[in-house]
Amino acid sequence: MEESVCQPGAAQKPAFDLACYHPCPMGPSSFSRWFEAAAVYRDRRMLAILLLGFSSGLPLALSFQTLSVWLTESGVDKTAIGLFALVGLPYTLKFLWAPLMDRLPLPLFGRLGRRRGWGIATQLALMGAVLGLGASDPAADPWLTAALAMGVAFCSASQDIVVDAYRVDILEERSYGAGAATIVLGYRMGMLVSGAGALYLADWFGWQAAYTAMAALVAVGIATLLLSPEPRAPEPEPAPAGTPGRRHWLREMVVDPFADFMRRPEWLLILLFILLYKFGDAVAGVMSNPFYIEMGFSKSEIASVSKIFGLGATIAGGFLGGVVVSRMGVMKSLLVCGFLQMASNLMFVVQAQAGYHLGLLTLTIGLENLSGGMGTAAFVAYLSGLCNPAYTATQYALLSSFMAFGRTVLASSGGWLAERLDWVLFFLLSTAAALPGLLLLAWLMGRAPRPRAAAP
Numbered sequence: 001m002e003e004s005v006c007q008p009g010a011a012q013k014p015a016f017d018l019a020c021y022h023p024c025p026m027g028p029s030s031f032s033r034w035f036e037a038a039a040v041y042r043d044r045r046m047l048a049i050l051l052l053g054f055s056s057g058l059p060l061a062l063s064f065q066t067l068s069v070w071l072t073e074s075g076v077d078k079t080a081i082g083l084f085a086l087v088g089l090p091y092t093l094k095f096l097w098a099p100l101m102d103r104l105p106l107p108l109f110g111r112l113g114r115r116r117g118w119g120i121a122t123q124l125a126l127m128g129a130v131l132g133l134g135a136s137d138p139a140a141d142p143w144l145t146a147a148l149a150m151g152v153a154f155c156s157a158s159q160d161i162v163v164d165a166y167r168v169d170i171l172e173e174r175s176y177g178a179g180a181a182t183i184v185l186g187y188r189m190g191m192l193v194s195g196a197g198a199l200y201l202a203d204w205f206g207w208q209a210a211y212t213a214m215a216a217l218v219a220v221g222i223a224t225l226l227l228s229p230e231p232r233a234p235e236p237e238p239a240p241a242g243t244p245g246r247r248h249w250l251r252e253m254v255v256d257p258f259a260d261f262m263r264r265p266e267w268l269l270i271l272l273f274i275l276l277y278k279f280g281d282a283v284a285g286v287m288s289n290p291f292y293i294e295m296g297f298s299k300s301e302i303a304s305v306s307k308i309f310g311l312g313a314t315i316a317g318g319f320l321g322g323v324v325v326s327r328m329g330v331m332k333s334l335l336v337c338g339f340l341q342m343a344s345n346l347m348f349v350v351q352a353q354a355g356y357h358l359g360l361l362t363l364t365i366g367l368e369n370l371s372g373g374m375g376t377a378a379f380v381a382y383l384s385g386l387c388n389p390a391y392t393a394t395q396y397a398l399l400s401s402f403m404a405f406g407r408t409v410l411a412s413s414g415g416w417l418a419e420r421l422d423w424v425l426f427f428l429l430s431t432a433a434a435l436p437g438l439l440l441l442a443w444l445m446g447r448a449p450r451p452r453a454a455a456p
Contacts, residue, residue, distance in 0.1 A: 046182045048228045049167050053186020054193075055221025056163045059126060059156035061194040062133065062214055063087050063149045068289045069199065069299060070207050074139040078290060082415015085286050087149040090157035091404035095397035098161045113230030115169060119162040120225050126155035127218040134211020159221070161397065169231035184318065188311055193217065196307030199299045257395050261386070266447065270386065273440045274402045277338065277379060280434030281372060284345050284427060286414035291348070291423060296356035305362050310369040317373020325378055331445050333378040338441060340371035342434035345427055352423035379403075 061067075064085060071081050101118050109117035129151040136145040167183055194214055201210035261267055292302050325333045347364040354360050383399045418426045 045170050048170075048224055049182045050186040051220055051224040052163045052166065053183035054190040055123065055186075055218065055224065056156075056160055056183070057187035057190025058194050058214065058217055058220075059130065059152050059159075061191055062130060062198065062211065063152045063156065065285075065289060066195055066198045066202075066210075067133075067145075067149055068286075069293065069302070070202070071138050071142075071145075072290045072293045074137075076138055076142055078287065078415045078419040080142060080415065081290055082286055082413065082418065084146060084149065085414070087146060087153050088404060090150070090154040091160075092401045094157040094161055095401045097158070098397045101158065101161050102165065112225075115162055115166045116225045116228070116230050119159065119166065120222055122155050122158040122162060123218055123222045123225075126152065126159060127215045129155050130211055130215040130218065134208045134215065163221075164396070166225075166231065170229075185315070188315060192307055192311045196303035196311075199303035199307065203299045203303075258398070261395055261398065266444065269440065269444065271399075271402050273437060273444060274383070274399055275405060276437030276440060277334070278341070278375065278403065279437055280345055280430050280432070281341055281375075283414045283417075283433050284348060284430040287418045287426065288348075290418070291352070292361070294423075295351070295361075297358075297361065301358065301361075305358070305365050309362060310365045313366045313369035314373040314376075317370040317375075318377045320370070321374035321377025324374060330378060330382050331441075334375075334382060334441055335438065335445065337371065337375040337378045338434065338438050341375045342431055342438065344368040344371040345431040345434070348427040348430075349424050352427060 064087065068081050068084065071084065105114065106117045106121055109121045111117065112120060129148060133145065133148040133152055136148050138145040163183070198210045198214055201213055264270065288306070289302065292306065297305075321333065321337060324336065328336065344367045347367050351357070351360055351364045383396065383403070386395070386399060414426075414430070417429060421429070
């Protein structure tokens, strides 16, 4: 996936201008440049990014997807399981404390450096939270389990802030694309381990043993930061004459990034689109594991098909989505991939009617994850293009928080719906839930300026 800008030298313009994006022609010389560009993956820093991506992806399933299987087995009702999606609120609100982690030194841990100190502190807290969650009993005290899951999500979201900032700090601009691809691969590997791996362990040794093993794996991220250098901190900009230091810090770190984004004429509609683009997928995903259990699939079957095979389909979808973006541009790719995402939800309707059928489950998961991976590739390209390089960390945290809001708060109603509808109607509704985002996208495409011709 290539990105092009109309004015690459403009410091304050987005690194990826949606208005002037154009597919790049392919030829023999283009293929040789692709091979030369691939050499960036030999950079030793990519290994650190891969391992940090693993550490970042590890906790996500533990606070909901894997936890939802445990809740279902413990007899927790569907409405309550749906509401457990709310424990993901820290991913939605992380932009609120991101400026603090970006600027304030941390006592004791600050000796390791700004990024490494915050990173190791959050990882140690994450390890403790995962151990506490594994020791809880959802059947006896679901509120305590929910509180501990919220703690895992808070530590995980805080770790994401540090990992994203560390990745940007240690790479040059030409390596950003490779760094993004590497961290996504590591993230998916972490989700595989905490998804399929935790389910296998729970099947064999019980839930507490599974969560204890996951807590131990947080050490991967700790070791990576301890063995990696601290990136050089940028020189702070001098405060304008007559501006008190604290007021300048507040304006620079909190006010300016949001004010810059809101200068866009349609910024409210852009945020609404970000909220709704994956809403249909999120509603269906909230209840996917309880659905598999009710259809009669074992934890090992769910792990093998939904997690392991599904991961492969998601990665394939990501690569295919990158090709679609490079050939069609970002906005058209969002529309095509969005329709595929919506259509894939209908496979769950077929699965609900068929009941237990492992071959059909494989097809259902394959199509759903393939289209989801394509949609994610186009969506991440879109979000990246909205960020001003001067405020990338804060603006990306804001945009990804809105995306997470749809996945958590709005999708939490999925359990209530599943409790009152049969599975066929539930998945038909989740398919319809994708329509508002696609209609808004079509409207935004009609309002977007026409791409300018590529420079010779």
